[in-house]
Amino acid sequence: xxxxxxxxxxxxxxxRSLIQxxxxxxxxxxxxxxxxxxxxxxxxxxxxxHVDDPEFGLPVADPGIFxxxxxxxxxxxxxxxxxxxxxxxxxxxxxxxxxxxxxxxTGNLRAPLVxxxxxxxxxxxxxxxxxxxxRALVDPIAFARASRTPGAQAVTAEPVSG
Numbered sequence: 001x002x003x004x005x006x007x008x009x010x011x012x013x014x015x016r017s018l019i020q021x022x023x024x025x026x027x028x029x030x031x032x033x034x035x036x037x038x039x040x041x042x043x044x045x046x047x048x049x050h051v052d053d054p055e056f057g058l059p060v061a062d063p064g065i066f067x068x069x070x071x072x073x074x075x076x077x078x079x080x081x082x083x084x085x086x087x088x089x090x091x092x093x094x095x096x097x098x099x100x101x102x103x104x105x106t107g108n109l110r111a112p113l114v115x116x117x118x119x120x121x122x123x124x125x126x127x128x129x130x131x132x133x134x135r136a137l138v139d140p141i142a143f144a145r146a147s148r149t150p151g152a153q154a155v156t157a158e159p160v161s162g
Contacts, residue, residue: 001013001014001015001018001051003035003049003051003054004054005049005054005055005057006055007055007057008037008047008049008057011037013035013037013051016120017035017036017120018033018034018035018051018120019033019034019035019036019048019115019120019121019122020032020033020120020121020122021033021034021113021121021122021123021124022081022121022123023081023123023124025124026111026124026126031050031053031056033050033051033052034048034049034050034051034057034122035048035049035051036048036049036060036093037049044061044062044065045059045060045061045096045098045105046059046060046061046093047059047060048060048093048095048113058095058096059095059096059097059098060093060094060095060096060113061093061094061096061105061107062092062093062094063092063093063094063107063109063112064142065107065138065139065142066094066106066107066109066133066136066137066138066139066142067109067136067139068139068142070092070109072092072112072127072129072132074114074125074127078114078123078125079114079123079125081121081123082114082115082116082119082121082122082123083116083119083121084116085118089116089117089118090114090115090116090117091114091115091117092112092113092114092115093112093113093115094107094108094109094111094112094113095107095108095111095113095124096108097135104137104138105137105138106135106136106137106138107135107136107138108134108135108136109132109133109134109136110126110127110129110132110133110134111124111125111126111127111134112124112125112127113125
């Protein structure tokens with residue numbers, strides 16, 4: 001699949017890399033088909049690119065760069081449609097915001113993305129946890145230690161010349 005975006009250029013991704021969010025994202029129910037693209041290995045963020053609207057995408061990250069030992073209890077009913085056979089098949093990501101100038105990065109720990117890597121289905125879960133910050137600041141030590149978003153099995157997009 002060829003995606004042309006003014007923000008990140010033109011690139012090819014394998015259709016098998018698609019992640020389907022059948023319910024869309026919170027507040028964006030029509031946004032359901034994405035690919036996850038890695039940034040440079042030194043940046044522990046990835047880009048979740050909408051494939052049907054190449055001008056829409058979100059930075060995502062492992063929640064561990066915001067809070068050490070991030071663990072949440074996700075109600076089984078919230079992820080039933082993901083058909084998770086094992087927790088080893090799941091990866092959790094959080095939507096991030098890279099603030100003006102890139103000096104500050106925050107993440108929404110209260111509404112993580114859960115993705116079944118085996119069948120490439122995902123769901124955004126909204127947790128009733130006021131103790132989890134929706135604008136958690138990145139932990140600079142964890143950010144520096146992270147070499148990439150672990151477990152996301154992001155695609156390696158091939159840039160298209162010309």
